Amino acid sequence: MMKEAQVENNVGGIVITSSPSFWLTLAVATILVILFLWLKSPPPSSHNKKNPKQLPSTGKKTTKKKQQQQEEKAAQKKRGNETKEKERTSRTRTHPWLLTELKSHKDDVLDFDFSHDGKYLASCSEDRTLILWNTWTFPQKKHKSLRINVNLDHALNIRWSPDTKACVIFRACGNNLSVYAVTKNSDGSLQSCKPLTDYPQIQSKGEIGRAHV
Numbered sequence: 001m002m003k004e005a006q007v008e009n010n011v012g013g014i015v016i017t018s019s020p021s022f023w024l025t026l027a028v029a030t031i032l033v034i035l036f037l038w039l040k041s042p043p044p045s046s047h048n049k050k051n052p053k054q055l056p057s058t059g060k061k062t063t064k065k066k067q068q069q070q071e072e073k074a075a076q077k078k079r080g081n082e083t084k085e086k087e088r089t090s091r092t093r094t095h096p097w098l099l100t101e102l103k104s105h106k107d108d109v110l111d112f113d114f115s116h117d118g119k120y121l122a123s124c125s126e127d128r129t130l131i132l133w134n135t136w137t138f139p140q141k142k143h144k145s146l147r148i149n150v151n152l153d154h155a156l157n158i159r160w161s162p163d164t165k166a167c168v169i170f171r172a173c174g175n176n177l178s179v180y181a182v183t184k185n186s187d188g189s190l191q192s193c194k195p196l197t198d199y200p201q202i203q204s205k206g207e208i209g210r211a212h213v
Contacts, residue, residue, distance in 0.1 A: 100138045104131050104145060113167075115160040119188065122167050124155035130169065132182065132190050146190045148180065166196065176201045 107127035114121050114135070121133040130148040137144045155169035167180050177199040183191045 100143070102131075102133065102138075102143060104147065105129065110155070111157045113159050115164045116162055117164065120160065120164055120190065122158045122160055124150075124158040124169060126154055128154040130155060130158060130167075130180070130193070132167070132193055134189050144189055146193050148193045167193070174198075174201065 102123075105123065105125035105127055106129075107125050109123055109125045112121060112123040119135055121135055123131045123133070125131075128150045130150060132146040132148070134144040150169070150171070153171045153173045156172045157170040159168050161167065164184075165182055167182060169178050169180070170176075171178060179196045179198075180193050181196040182193050185191050
């Protein structure tokens with residue numbers, strides 16, 4: 001049997017052996033060390049499981065960011081509404097004699113009339129309604145009024161009777177006059193306004209009628 005050849009070199013007091021068994025042992029030991037280190041280090045998935053605190057922190061940051069965005073949008077909307085209100089106020093409330101604003105009609109107001117004693121105001125609009133107002137409530141925030149619907153038509157003109165017990169309108173489509181009876185409470189505030197009678201058509205179409213009492 002041939003003996004394994006061994007060559008020993010002495011370099012600076014260090015003995016280097018070129019035996020094949022030595023290099024095989026060194027290679028096996030290196031492989032074992034690599035396997036041990038690989039098995040010891042956890043995979044990425046297990047690392048996330050061992051540190052679950054990192055995931056909720058991201059969710060909290062996202063929720064906080066969304067909440068901040070919602071608050072910013074709400075603040076912008078509020079500022080926009082305030083700006084619109086200021087513009088509307090500056091546009092409508094400019095006259096020094098302006099006492100109040102009457103908000104009830106949803107379309108263009110075609111005519112209005114004060115009663116002879118100045119206690120009441122009547123108005124008509126293209127929205128097919130009549131509004132009767134108590135003028136002494138104008139300085140207040142809430143204005144007392146009556147809303148009357150004009151069936152299948154709208155009034156072009158409206159007038160009070162001298163005793164304020166009735167008001168007369170001129171119908172646009174019917175081209176005729178209609179009388180409404182007005183009742184009041186004991187304190188003088190308006191209670192009701194109901195149709196009383198209709199006059200026949202007396203004007204040709206195309207003419208602008210005006211109700212005079």
